[in-house]
Amino acid sequence: MTDRTSVLAHPALAPVHAFIGNPRKRPRMLAAISGLLIAFAQPPFGFLPGLLGYGLLLYALECDLGKWPKRTAFFMGWVAGFFYFFISCFWVAEAFLVDAETYGWMAPFAATLLPTGIGLFWGLFAVIYTILAPKGLWRFIFFASLFSVFEILRGTVMSGFPWNPAGSTWRAGSAMSQMAAYVGVYGLGFLTVLAFSAVGVARRGKGVSGYAPVIFGTCILIGAFGVGQTRLLTTSPGDTGYAIRIVQPAVSQAAKWDKDNFRHLFNLYVSMSKAPPKPGHVAPQLILWPEGALPIMWEDLTAEGTYTLPVMMNLLSENQSLIMGTSRQELTPKGRLVYRNSLLMLRKTGGVTRVEGAYNKFKLVPFGEFTPYQDILNPLGMSALTHFDDSFTPGERTRPHSFPGIPRVLPLICYEGIFPSLDMTSYGPNDTMRPKWILNISNDAWFGPTTGPVQHLNLASYRAIEEGVPMVRSTPTGISAVIDALGRVIPNTKLGMGEAGYSDVTLPYPAHITAFAQQRSLIIIFIVSLCLFSVLLERVFLQKNRKTLKKIWF
Numbered sequence: 390m391t392d393r394t395s396v397l398a399h400p401a402l403a404p405v406h407a408f409i410g411n412p413r414k415r416p417r418m419l420a421a422i423s424g425l426l427i428a429f430a431q432p433p434f435g436f437l438p439g440l441l442g443y444g445l446l447l448y449a450l451e452c453d454l455g456k457w458p459k460r461t462a463f464f465m466g467w468v469a470g471f472f473y474f475f476i477s478c479f480w481v482a483e484a485f486l487v488d489a490e491t492y493g494w495m496a497p498f499a500a501t502l503l504p505t506g507i508g509l510f511w512g513l514f515a516v517i518y519t520i521l522a523p524k525g526l527w528r529f530i531f532f533a534s535l536f537s538v539f540e541i542l543r544g545t546v547m548s549g550f551p552w553n554p555a556g557s558t559w560r561a562g563s564a565m566s567q568m569a570a571y572v573g574v575y576g577l578g579f580l581t582v583l584a585f586s587a588v589g590v591a592r593r594g595k596g597v598s599g600y601a602p603v604i605f606g607t608c609i610l611i612g613a614f615g616v617g618q619t620r621l622l623t624t625s626p627g628d629t630g631y632a633i634r635i636v637q638p639a640v641s642q643a644a645k646w647d648k649d650n651f652r653h654l655f656n657l658y659v660s661m662s663k664a665p666p667k668p669g670h671v672a673p674q675l676i677l678w679p680e681g682a683l684p685i686m687w688e689d690l691t692a693e694g695t696y697t698l699p700v701m702m703n704l705l706s707e708n709q710s711l712i713m714g715t716s717r718q719e720l721t722p723k724g725r726l727v728y729r730n731s732l733l734m735l736r737k738t739g740g741v742t743r744v745e746g747a748y749n750k751f752k753l754v755p756f757g758e759f760t761p762y763q764d765i766l767n768p769l770g771m772s773a774l775t776h777f778d779d780s781f782t783p784g785e786r787t788r789p790h791s792f793p794g795i796p797r798v799l800p801l802i803c804y805e806g807i808f809p810s811l812d813m814t815s816y817g818p819n820d821t822m823r824p825k826w827i828l829n830i831s832n833d834a835w836f837g838p839t840t841g842p843v844q845h846l847n848l849a850s851y852r853a854i855e856e857g858v859p860m861v862r863s864t865p866t867g868i869s870a871v872i873d874a875l876g877r878v879i880p881n882t883k884l885g886m887g888e889a890g891y892s893d894v895t896l897p898y899p900a901h902i903t904a905f906a907q908q909r910s911l912i913i914i915f916i917v918s919l920c921l922f923s924v925l926l927e928r929v930f931l932q933k934n935r936k937t938l939k940k941i942w943f
Contacts, residue, residue, distance in 0.1 A: 391593070393884040394604060402626060403540075405740040405824045408854050411894040416450070416452040416454060416461070416465055416806045417461070417464065418448040419445055419446075419448065419452070419463035419471065420446060420449045420464050420466070420468050421444040421468050421472055421573075422441035422442070422445065422509070423443070423449065423468035424442065424468065424470060424471065424472035424473040424511075425439075425442070425445035425448075425472050425476065426438075426439035426440075426441065426442030426445065427439055427442040427443065427473050427555075427558075428438065428472060428473045428475075428477055429475035429476065430442070430558050431477060431553050431557065431844070432557075432560055432705065432724075432843060432844055432847045433560075433843040433844070434559065434840075434916040437558070439642030440558060440581065440585040441585055441588060442469075442535075442585075442879060443532075443536075443555075443581075443582050443585045443586040443847070444529075444585055444586050444588035444589035444734065444757075445589065446465075446466075446469055446527060446586075446589070447532050447586045447589030447590065449465060450462055450515055450517045450518060450519055450522075450732075451589075452521075454519070454799070454815075454864070457748055458519060459516050459520065459881070462513065462515045462518070462519035463512040463513070463515060463516040464507075465512075465515055465732065466511040466513070466514055466515025466516065467508045467509060467511060467515075467742050468508070469508075469511055469515075470503060470507060470508030470509070470510065470511030470826050471504045471508040471786070472672075473508075473511070473553075474503065474504035474506075474507045474552075474553075475500070475501070475504040475547070477504075477522035477552060477553045477844070478500075478503050478504060478507075478758040479500055479839075480555075480836045480837075480839035480840055480841035481499050481500065481503055481761075481836075482496040482497065482499050483496075483836045483837045483839055483841070484642075484652050484835040485499055485834060487660045496533050497532070498730055503726050507543065507550060507837065510539045510540075510542060510543045511539070513539065514535055514538075514714075515541040517535060517724065518531070518532060518535055521535075524572045526590055526592070526599075526601065526602060527602060528592075529581065529583065529586045529587050529589060529590050529602055529606075530585050531921065532582070532589075533579055533586055534579070534917045534921045535921065536555070536579075536582050536586075537555075537575060537578060537579040537582065537913070537917045538577055538649070538917060538921070540554050540555060540575055541575055541913075542682050544575075544808065544809070546753065547550075548753075549752075549808065550902060551807055551808060551809070552804075552807060552848070553844060553848070554574055554575060554578050554846070555577075555578030555579075555581050556568075556573075556574040556575060556576070556577030556579075556580075556581060556851075557574055557578075557847060557851060558581060559845050560582070560730065560847060561846075561848075561850030561851055561853075561854065561872075561876035561877075562872075562875060562876040562877035564614050564617035564621060564877070565577070565610075565613055565614055565615065565617055565618030565875055566617065566619055566851065566854055567618075567620040567621060567854060567874075567875065568580060568613050568616060568751055569586060569851050569854045569855050569905065570620065570854050570855060570857060570903040570904065570905055570914050571616070571854050571903070571904045571905060571912070572904075572912050573809050573810070573909075573910055573912070573937065574851045574855065574911055575809065575811055575910065576905075576912060576913035576916065577613075577912050579795075579916065580610075580613055582619065582797065583606060583607045583611045584606035584607070584869075585607060587602035587603050587606035587627060588602075588603055588606070590649060591603045591681065597893050598668060600923070601651040610690050611620070611876075612828035612921075614628070615636070617920070619748055620875070621875060624874070624875055624900050624901070625702065625871045626859065626873050626874050626875070626897045626898045626899065627897065627898045628895050628896075629796070629825075629895065629896045629897065629898055629900065630896075631674060631675070631796060631895060631896040632666075632670065632672065632673045632674045632675070632893065632894075632895055633673055633674070633676075633677060633861060633871075633893075633894050633895070633896060634661075634662065634673035634675070634676045634677065634891055634892070634893050634894075635861065635862075635869045635871075635882075635891060635892045635894065636658055636661045636662055636676060636677060636678055636679075636863070636865050636891045637864065637866070637867065637869045637884040637888065637889065637890060637892070638654060638657040638658060638661065638889055639865070639866050639867070639889035639890075640654050640834070640863060640865060640866070641834055641837070641886055642832070642834040642835055642866075645683075645684050646935070647833065648750055649669075649830050651683070651684065651685070653663075653933060654683065654684075654815060655683060655697060655700075657889075658678060658683070659681060659700060659704060661676075661736040662676045662704060662711070662791050662891075663890040663893060666893055667893045668894065671897075672706065672709075672864070673818065673893060674708075674709060674710065674712070674794070675710045675711070675794075675795060676705075676709070676711045676712070676714050676832065677711075677861065677863040678712070678713035678714060678830075678863065678865075679713075679714055679829070679830045679831060679832060679863045679865045679869075680714035680730070680732075680802055680803050680830040680831050680832040680862045680865075681714050681715065681716065681730070681832045681843075681865075682714055682865065683714065683715065685714065685716075686715070686716050686717055686718065687715045687717035687718075687731070687733065687754060688717060689719055690879045698749070698783060699878050701735075701742070702741075702742045702754050703733070703742075703879070704742070705735065705736070705742055705836065706735040706737065706738065707738070707740070708736075708794060709736070709737055709755040709758070709780070709793055710734060710735065710737075710745075710792070710794055710839075711734070711735045711736075711738045712732060712733070712734050712735075712738060712792075712795075712812075712828065712830070712831045713733055713735070713830075713873065714730070714731070714732055714733075714802065715731055715732075715733055715869070716728060716781075716830070716872075717729050717731050717733075719749075721782075724727075726780060727782035728781050728824060729749040729750070729766075729781060729782060729783075729784060729889060730749070730753070730758060730781045730801060730802060730803075731747050731749050731750070731784075732747065732748040732750075732752040732828075732830060733746075733747050734735075734746040734795070735745065736792075736793055738793075744801060745792055745793050746790060746792040746793075748784065748787075748790060748800040749783070749784025749785070749810065750781070750783065750802040750803070750813065750818070751783050751784050751785065751786055751787045751789075751805065751831055751878045752804065752808060753780075753783050753867045754803070754804055758780065758781040759806050768836055769906065785798070785907065786813070786883055787799070787801065787811040787812050788812055788814070789812060789814075789822065789824040795823075796825035796826060797823075797825050798824055798825065798826055798827070798828050799812055799824040799826070799828070799856070800827075800828050800830075801828065801830075801849070801852070801860075802829075802830055802831070803829075803830070803831045803832060805829075806827075806829040806831065806845070806848065806849035806852055806862075807845070807849065809851070809855060809910070810851070810855075810909050810910060812824075813909060814851060814904050815864070815906070815907055815909055815910065816902060816907060817902070817907065818901075818902045818907075819862075820902075820912035823899075823902065823906070824858055824859075825858060825896075825899055826858050826859045826861065826896055826897075826899070827852055827853060827856065827858055827859070827860040827913060828860070828861055828863075829852075829860055829861070829863070829939055830843065830862075830863045830864075831849075831863070831864045832863065832864065832865060833845055833864045833865075833866060833867065833868070834864070834865045834866040838887060842864070842866075842867060842868050842886055843868065843886075845870045846862065846870065846878075849862060849872075849878075849880035850872045850875060850878075851876075853873065853874055853876050854874070854875065854876040854903075855874045855903065855904070855905045856874075856903065856906050856927070857899055857900040857902055857906055858872050858874055858899040859871065859892040859896060859897040859898075859899065859902060860872040861872050861873060861894070861896070866886060867884055867886035867887060867888055868883065868884065868885055868886060868887050869883070869884040869892065870882050870883040870884070870892075871897070873897045874897065874898075874899055874900035874908065875900065879894070879897065882894045895905075
């Protein structure tokens with residue numbers, strides 16, 4: 390497999406070799422470097438040459454792994470994953486520093502345990518690759534296929550955490566990102582790893598055949614770019630004229646929880662909601678408040694005798710709607726009182742404001758909104774960051790909703806926006822049940838001015854590309870924006886991090902139904918399964934037909 394003919398042993402890299410020594414004897418260090426490179430390729434860093442880290446990881450796994458190759462391969466994969474997720478998710482510690490007196494001690498554990506745990510997926514991938522990898526030059530196909538399988542598992546197992554999958558390296562709205570409309574973000578990730586891991590098996594001194602994988606990978610990238618650029622040039626969603634106002638008060642999470650600030654925060658939301666339209670805009674038909682807009686339960690906000698009840702009841706104009714994120718209580722059919730992280734839709738008709746609909750968050754954040762195994766962990770002092778005595782309870786699976794006076798919408802609360810296909814419905818070309826837009830209300834104030842909100846915007850924008858419908862994001866501290874069906878932030882709709890104000894926008898039209906919305910993940914599952922099967926078949930067939938395969942696979 391790996392020998393002195395590898396392109397990574399090229400004389401041009403002699404200075405690197407002089408600094409680190411023989412790279413073949415330092416596979417663990419190469420694995421760590423690969424994780425760092427791949428991490429810095431992701432937004433907001435955008436160092437795209439870092440994608441070559443996939444090729445470096447493949448190369449490292451095929452070095453001399455010593456006496457215990459399986460154990461070493463697992464460790465190498467885990468190390469690469471740890472560094473990748475540490476860079477990608479360090480911001481998670483910020484949430485525990487909002488109330489540092491109560492939760493601050495958990496911050497370093499969050500920053501390290503999260504990448505430690507998620508890195509196990511990369512470790513398992515690495516050891517299975519080492520055991521099953523075929524011998525041919527085209528084994529990078531197996532590498533990319535197997536990696537994609539573990540990416541899907543990472544986004545699924547134990548409620549899933551699909552933060553920064555390989556496909557999201559490409560900035561949403563770019564030409565490359567448009568491939569998600571056909572194969573989803575996981576499919577785009579497969580193509581990305583396939584193209585950039587090819588360099589790990591290329592060989593010098595073999596003529597054109599030695600660089601065939603790199604040529605193949607380059608063709609994949611050129612083809613994907615061409616398809617994506619064509620979609621960008623041939624799709625013009627247009628404007629529905631439906632007027633929306635996004636309210637962003639830019640009050641930090643710590644300040645929001647300060648009881649002395651409640652009246653000020655409440656008045657900010659009210660005054661921005663009632664403000665006159667900005668020049669060139671009409672009065673909004675729909676006002677958006679973000680997830681957990683106010684640090685108070687809905688029942689307390691609208692309790693009899695409170696000063697907030699009459700304000701809420703008189704906030705809207707006739708036939709105007711408000712969608713807000715709030716915590717609330719609910720009785721289950723069995724009579725159990727539970728807490729929900731909800732999206733409520735209020736509408737004023739006939740002079741009366743009523744709650745006309747609700748969506749309860751389906752995908753809850755572990756340790757943020759519920760404590761896994763809380764009977765064991767709560768006595769140890771580990772609890773969710775809900776600021777009440779119980780965890781949230783998830784609602785029914787995400788699906789589109791038809792609220793009065795509002796175009797049919799797919800609601801996503803907070804990090805639900807990073808999950809492909811929470812709505813598992815496959816839609817036809819003229820399906821009236823297909824949502825017209827996606828609403829993503831989120832509370833990114835938890836993560837302060839870190840990379841988290843930027844990454845969250847990028848990840849959520851991929852849902853617009855996959856579904857072929859626009860998205861409106863509402864957050865308390867940024868980044869709020871309107872994203873069109875191609876994943877692009879529409880100019881003059883964005884409220885950046887820390888920017889206080891409101892944005893009057895109009896809702897774009899959906900694009901044509903996407904292949905992904907019609908088939909969901911079946912396309913990528915078929916592609917990955919086919920690649921896995923073909924390469925594993927080569928491995929089995931190789932035992933009896935070594936000479937024939939040598940001619941076919943170089």
